[in-house]
Amino acid sequence: MNKYTEQEAADFYEITRETLLKKVVLYRKKFSSEQIFESQSGEWLFSESGLWILSTILSSPKAIQVHIELIRTVVKESDFSIFDLLESR
Numbered sequence: 001m002n003k004y005t006e007q008e009a010a011d012f013y014e015i016t017r018e019t020l021l022k023k024v025v026l027y028r029k030k031f032s033s034e035q036i037f038e039s040q041s042g043e044w045l046f047s048e049s050g051l052w053i054l055s056t057i058l059s060s061p062k063a064i065q066v067h068i069e070l071i072r073t074v075v076k077e078s079d080f081s082i083f084d085l086l087e088s089r
Contacts, residue, residue, distance in 0.1 A: 003037065003045040009054060014062045020054070027057040 004012070010020040024036070024044060035050035046054065055066040074080070 001047055003047060004051060006044050009046050009051060012051065012062070013054060013058050013060050013066075015058060015060045020058070023054075023057045030057060 006017050006020055010017045013020070021044070024031075028036075031050060031053055035047050035053055037045040037047075039045055052066070052070060055063045055070060
């Protein structure tokens with residue numbers, strides 16, 4: 001599994017590392033243990049699915065574009081409905 005550093009994630013979404021860290025701290029509960037990791041040096045590392053989650057909490061133009069494409073792909077490629085998710089609870 002590939003892991004991406006804080007700086008790599010920030011660069012990808014065209015934001016500062018500081019902005020990324022503020023959002024991660026604020027929305028930490030959105031990440032599962034399979035999406036975000038803490039290195040021995042205390043830096044956050046993200047899996048690819050963690051990068052997808054970042055698109056839901058960041059507001060840079062690139063994050064918004066990634067999030068829209070993610071939703072388009074999910075809707076297009078599946079028979080799954082958001083209402084199915086709510087009904088299964």
